[in-house]
Amino acid sequence: MTDQITTTDETTGTFTFAHWDEKPVAGADGGARIAHAAVANDYAGAIEAAGTSCEYSIAYTSETVGAFVGHEFIDGTLDGRKGSFVIEQRGSFGADGVIECSFAVLPGSATGELAGLTGTGSFTARGGQHTTPYSLTYTLEG
Numbered sequence: 001m002t003d004q005i006t007t008t009d010e011t012t013g014t015f016t017f018a019h020w021d022e023k024p025v026a027g028a029d030g031g032a033r034i035a036h037a038a039v040a041n042d043y044a045g046a047i048e049a050a051g052t053s054c055e056y057s058i059a060y061t062s063e064t065v066g067a068f069v070g071h072e073f074i075d076g077t078l079d080g081r082k083g084s085f086v087i088e089q090r091g092s093f094g095a096d097g098v099i100e101c102s103f104a105v106l107p108g109s110a111t112g113e114l115a116g117l118t119g120t121g122s123f124t125a126r127g128g129q130h131t132t133p134y135s136l137t138y139t140l141e142g
Contacts, residue, residue, distance in 0.1 A: 008139045011079060013045015014131045015123075022058070033060045041072070046136060049076025056089075067092045071106070078138070083112025087121075097127025105138065116141040 019040040027033025039054040056070035068091055075084040086109035091101030102122045110117035119138030 006139060006141050008137070009046075009079060010135070010137045011046030012133060012135050013043060013047050014133050015041045015043045015047075016131050018042045018051060027060070030063045031060075032062075034058065035060065037068075037070075039070075039072075043074065043076065045134075046079050047074060047076060047134075048078075049074045054089075062095070064095045064097075065093065068101075072103075078114055078117070081113035081140070083110055083114030083117075085110040085114055085117050099123075099125040101125075114140065 017039065020037060021039070022035050022037040025034045025036055035058045037056040037058060039056060041049075041052045041054060043049045043052065052072055052074050054070055054072035056068045058066060058068045060066040068089070070089045072087050072089065073084065074087065076082070078085075086106040087103045088106050089101050089103040091099060093099040100122075101124075103120065105117050105119045107118060117138060117140050119136055121134055121136035123132050123134040125132040
């Protein structure tokens with residue numbers, strides 16, 4: 001019988017919005033409304049992945065303030081291990097242009113050398129900032 005080895009790491013990196021396509025769903029401009037955004041990101045650092053696929057549901061309470069939830073499919077490497085996984089994101093944004101987001105690896109979504117991956121992370125983005133740093137604490141059994 002082979003013993004399972006559990007690895008826990010705290011990692012960092014950056015991502016860049018490669019594409020953002022937002023469409024209104026309901027509500028009025030300038031007031032409460034909801035929108036949908038299809039986004040692609042490029043990751044560097046602990047996560048290496050290009051052109052990820054991310055879908056956001058966005059609720060605006062004013063022109064520049066609101067909250068969002070989303071799922072992002074990442075196919076690439078994490079600290080050199082190849083595979084894919086989905087992260088579930090939840091965050092908010094304010095009139096100051098700051099976006100706060102926390103995320104978690106969706107349990108059971110990881111494949112390849114990343115099978116069994118769990119973890120949580122966060123990022124803070126600022127308006128006009130092209131590249132955003134993220135942190136991720138993850139556990140991988142194998």
